[in-house]
Amino acid sequence: MPSGSRIEKLPLSKNADRVALDAARKQLGQIILGKDDQVGLALSCLLARGHLLIEDLPGLGKTMLAQALARVLGLSFNRIQFTSDLLPADIVGVSVFKQESGDFQFQPGPVFAQLILADEVNRATPKAQSALLEAMEEQQVSVDGNTRQLPAPFFVVATQNPADQIGTFPLPESQLDRFLMRLELGYPNAENERELLVGKDRRAMLDEVAAAMSPDALVKLQQAAANMHMSDPLVDYIQELVRFTRESPDIEIGLSPRGALALAAAAKAHAFVNSHSGVYPDDIQAVFAAVAGHRLKPAGSTSFRSAAELCQHVLDTVAIP
């Protein structure tokens, strides 16, 4: 959905966190060219305290987006490359016997960072996947009987490659549900691609970028986003959308109450990121495909070829109150 350019000019609450957020978005836009909507959605996802799943072909900038997010938001970053032989201990860490002290010492795994990039998450075995998914859900990991708190804020940006089906373990619906949003980046347009070719090296740019905010400021922004005003007609709208997904013959499994909650939280964060005075119908529509796409199970008889098409069909059918 194109968000009206004028809407962004509405009066902003000019506090430092707000300015930092706008700056972060601008910086992200300079690195990830021509993907303004996706960048906005990714920011919204993090502000709504949700985890992000990026599903696309290799080489479209998935890793770049995750790294840029970590960098700009000033979060500690770890990357875990999921492979078929990845073990849970490779993610959460392991206790190692130290000869000098004569006892076991915990070596934290890569999961102990504020932003984790779980690359090609569908390549690992379900066992390794579930170790990560548990960490996502609980914000803590249990190793050797000890519960260890993960740093806050804690985000997981997972990527998966939809085209490559051999030797993968696709995430089941129940686990997909853990991700607030699923994004597709898609190819850049010709103009952006050209700039990419002639412009500076993105990786060098990434190193130059300074953090736009502190993790504390991020927590405050999350709080503000959650407090975003949502008017009654739009609560009705969300209910109508959810009801439609449950009743439509094109959809086998509709949105769960958790899906509805996710939609509301994401819409609020989106409204916040875009400086709207409250949640607007545009916010709901903007996040709908990202939030609902991976949660809906299309019916076998449906003529819609992709989740995005199905979501657009839902939005085009349900009236906005």
Added chain:
Amino acid sequence: MSKPRGTDGSLLLSLPWTLAALLLAIAPHLQFLPLWISAAFVACAAWRFVIEKRRAALPPTSLRAVLALGCFLGVLATYSSVSGVGPGSALLTVMAAMKLLETRKRRDQFVLLFIAIFLVMSALLREQYMWSLPYLLVAVLLIMTAWLRMSAAHQQTAVQSFRTSGRLVMYALPMALAMWIFFPRIATPFWQVPIDTSSGTSGLNDTMSPGDISSLSLSDELAFRVGFDGPVPAARDLYWRGLVLQRFNGRTWSGNGPMPSNSNLERSKIQVSGDPVSYTITLEPTRQQWVFALDLPYEWDLGKKIAMGRQQQLSREFPIDQRIAYDVTSYIDFRADVEMPEMFRNWYLDLPAGSNPQTIELARQLYAEAGSQTAYIEAVLQKFNNENFFYTLEPPPLGRDPVDSFLFDTRKGFCEHYASAFAVLMRAADIPARIVLGYQGGELNPQAEHLIVRQSDAHAWTEVWLPGTGWHRVDPTAAVAPERIDSGMSGSRLSGAAAAWGIPTPSALLHSLGLSWDAINAKWNDLVLGYGPDNQNRFMRWLGMDTPDWRKMMLTLLGIVFGLILLISVLLSLRYRAPRADRALRLYRKFQLKTGLPLSTGETPSAFAERARVDSRLDSTTIDDVTEAYLAARYGPAGANALDELRRSVSRLA
């Protein structure tokens, strides 16, 4: 038998209100209900409340059945009837108590509140006091509140429910007033309230034995009020004629009962002279047919079904179950039955053979000494006056021949003793005599300028018939206790008898307060309870309705009621302010019409704006302004002035 299930405390929000409403509904019945019924109700209410509080189980069906049967039999045993106001209200109370014990759901509470409404209304069958109106209002308020509490959401406070019920009652009041004014009144009621025989009203009976009236003399209860059109006659002339007794069995006097005759025929036997006295009497219900009037009534309300009997007594066709008001014109100077056939005269001379022999002997002696009838009457009154006869409220018991033992042994008596003895002495001397029961005197309420006649003013006097002049009133009590007649009963009781009977003498202030209350009550009776067919007719004419009849009144009433409903609906809809969002939507629709583009389903205002910028003739700044303001007004937080902004930008379109 179903197993009793536990309560879940879900009624806790509304049950206390229901119980309060029921208690208030039963309150006016309490003084009439036997103690066991009131106690049973309170016990059941408390029991039910504790059950709900502890979330305990309701009593089993078998126990409830036994209790219900027991209560029904109890009512039957107490009243030996199940119809009438007394047993009816007792049954309703018992039903409410039993229903409480099986109240589990909201539906049961509806039944309870219906019973409460019935009880409140049935209290009006007993009596319609002035405080009945505020009572009704409060009772209806409470019942409505209980009703609202049943369906109230948890976050709704009792005060809110109470306010809502107050508002509903306020809406209903003008309609109730219109109905009261315009609902056609008819002269004869469709139905009669069954007479409550269980609670006796004090008043005069159809017979008179020694002791009957003295028992009344302690009752402060109101008998009737009299409003005079002119000056109030002197106290000694205030004889309120009721019924006439002429049969004597040696102990008890009795009359013919109410036997109305042809009023015009009876009036032709009366000759009146002097100034007429016109007045209106508001008679409290007596459950009897007798109609009281100043001695001697000559003209009266013909519409009230009042007729005169052969003995110049007035009565109504049916018992006076409700307070009635009637206009009478009386003449204090009168002659009645100047011509009386021999046969009738003999009736008034009849004495049972062998009874009261000493009295008959005394009469012969006195008559022989006196020589003439008038001299004899004078002599008998002199005897009462000069000899040791005492006027007392505590007459000693009399023997087998009561007149003998009164005249020769005890010599202490109340008006009925003197009247009875005097009449026997007259008849023994061949002078036709009869006894008149009624009231004497009355207290003038200076604040309302009406006369209050109480049961304590009940009196008995005699009438003797003399050839050529007809019936003469002779009050032997006046010979014994003239102050009884000159100042009225109340005065004599307060000074003398009150102390002997241990009645606290009310202070002057209390007495004056009592008179004020009486004045207010009289006004209430006049204006509200007395609003019958006559007053209604008068009021309708005053309103400009010529020849009012029930059809016109019903049409007016319907017109007013529907008008009021319309008015209230309009007021409510005006008061209803559409939510901010809806108003914004209405403005936005105007804008949409202006663009001439249809809004497709699922299209957001921003998407529509994008389309309108391209496809409509409106300039893009306006489109953006409207869209921006609309989004903020409809979806933004309250308090922003976006709605005004929207109104401005939409009005700029026109």
